[in-house]
Amino acid sequence: MASVTFQNVWKRFGELTIIPDLNLQINDGEFIVFVGPSGCGKTTTLRMLAGLETPTYGKIFVDDEDVTLTPPGRRDAAMVFQSYALYPHMTVRKNLAFGPAIRGEAKSDIARSVDKVAQLVGLDKLLDRRPAELSGGQRQRVALARAMIRRPRVFLLDEPLSNLDASLRTQMRAEITQLQRQLGVTTVYVTHDQVEAMTMGDRIAVFDKGRVLQVATPAELYRSPASKAVGTFIGSPNMNILPASLQHEGETVRFDCLGTSFGVAAREFSGSLPQVVELGLRPDEIHWTKDAPSRCSEKISGTVTAIETTGSETFVLVDVAGTLINSKFPSFAPIHLGDQVNLVFDANDLYFFDGVSGVNLRLGSKEPSVV
Ligand SMILES: Nc1ncnc2c1ncn2[C@@H]1O[C@H](COP(=O)(O)OP(=O)(O)O)[C@@H](O)[C@H]1O
Ligand SMILES: [Mg+2]
Structure with missing residues (x-):
């Protein structure tokens, strides 16, 4: 588990400033949601935390450790993408075991962690299937399980439910929040959907054009929006x-x-x-x-x-x-x-x-x- 700090973080792509001066503190064990319209810099921010992008300026800390230039493999951050990115030719078991095997963990340890994590996300009966033989929700669970098996310090999810239909999305929302409470791993969850943000986050960071407009609990955002932009973004209609x-x-x-x-x-x-x-x-x-x-x-x-x-x-x-x-x-x-x-x-x-x-x-x- 870990806290995360963005300190004066800027990100430019060529001439374009995508993130101007981000300052954000994420607490140990917290479930924080980054929400905002498409293109506002949520994924870029998450990728900087994962080590997949380097800030143009500023620092990122996990606990007291400056990870700004630490390669992704050594950050202890596990990321789940919208596209699942499973290996199609491997069974669920192999998909889950692949990471630990690459890291050289012992076979018996790997088998034990696969069983444990599969049970946790309800995949224990499906371990011998291939991704093509799974429903969208089950594939999403494999992606989650594969990230969790790493026992990361920080769990990063980028619009993980956007490929699922509405009812499954609602169910998975609840499952992910429960799982996060159970594991207590600091989690950053990215979505453009304010309902998802309101129902899942301990706190929500509202993004707009690369800036964080407000960071607050769902109730605070709803009752005390800092600005018209936050007020009109949160709440439906x-x-x-x-x-x-x-x-x-x-x-x-x-x-x-x-x-x-x-x-x-x-x-x-x-x-x-x-x-x-x-x-x-x-x-x-x-x-x-x-x-x-x-x-x-x-x-x-x-x-x-x-x-x-x-x-x-x-x-x-x-x-x-x-x-x-x-x-x-x-x-x-x-x-x-x-x-x-x-x-x-x-x-x-x-x-x-x-x-x-x-x-x-x-x-x-x-x-x-x-x-
Ligand atoms: N590698 C890149 N090169 C140039 N522009 C990029 C790159 N990645 C993202 N962007 C731009 O940065 C902005 C923010 O993108 P992104 O972080 O993906 O937003 P979000 O996840 O909130 O939809 C967009 O305008 C996008 O086109
Ligand atoms: Mg995105």
């Missing part, structure tokens, strides 16, 4: 961003937003407020007037422009004076396209973002105090 104007009235700041007006105590905000703000409102914090919690006193009206029902949930897109608002309701909603509807929300559920920088202006204080 996406957080709505509403235009607003503001006016100072003594100790109160008055906001006007889509025809509704409310005051918030000025002390709620860190520092002075910018000229331009945007408000964030999550789709599940919007209600129909008739079944809204009594604390909801802000009302907006609009036209229904799209309805999507999954059975357990209904997503309704409402056009409020040109702003499209995503809302989410339990079960089937008795509404139709073109209906005029009233939506209500509680101003305490809003997020306040700087309209230019996107910084969350009320960070760490999502407690009620609308006046």
Whole structure:
């Protein structure tokens, strides 16, 4: 087990800076997820930790050891790829035994570790099959087992579930997190899927354009996003961003937003407020007037422009004076396209973002105090 530190790490490919100045501390035994849109530098960061890429500048530590220039084979980091990369002509047993054999481990030791790790990931009955005779999920398990048999200090997984169908993905998510808890190995898991990140990570590092926007627990990311970018990335459907104007009235700041007006105590905000703000409102914090919690006193009206029902949930897109608002309701909603509807929300559920920088202006204080 080990902690990992990225210290002022930069990565350039030719003229292109992919990672500008990454600083990140990963705790011993932690399951951390790197999440962010495709192309934001997650794989590159993971490959630098594995030793498959060298930082252009900066240092990487595993515990107190500077591994920046240590070759991959001597890092004790095991990596699982999206493509599994199994040897097709070898049985599962041989696939698992291959690494230890190359490292010169004794045959009896290898047989014992293969049995142990196969049992752990539920492959014990499939050891004599070849990859072609396995399902996608089973192949993924072989890839995991092959990485685990190395007893690595750090376990690196790069979108390991993206080739699996949705239901298997959900099952494997749970299996991987359980396995990680059992083994306690420091794990870095890369995904572009925020649901995967939220359900699996002890902590999540949100990447965008090579930068880490925020590192926090799933609950912190959801309730206290550092910025509009994090707020809109985490949560499904996406957080709505509403235009607003503001006016100072003594100790109160008055906001006007889509025809509704409310005051918030000025002390709620860190520092002075910018000229331009945007408000964030999550789709599940919007209600129909008739079944809204009594604390909801802000009302907006609009036209229904799209309805999507999954059975357990209904997503309704409402056009409020040109702003499209995503809302989410339990079960089937008795509404139709073109209906005029009233939506209500509680101003305490809003997020306040700087309209230019996107910084969350009320960070760490999502407690009620609308006046
Ligand atoms: N070897 C390389 N040479 C040049 N550009 C690369 C190389 N590897 C990755 N990149 C670029 O770096 C950026 C980040 O890629 P990557 O780390 O794979 O992102 P992610 O895993 O988040 O999708 C992309 O724009 C990609 O095209
Ligand atoms: Mg990638």
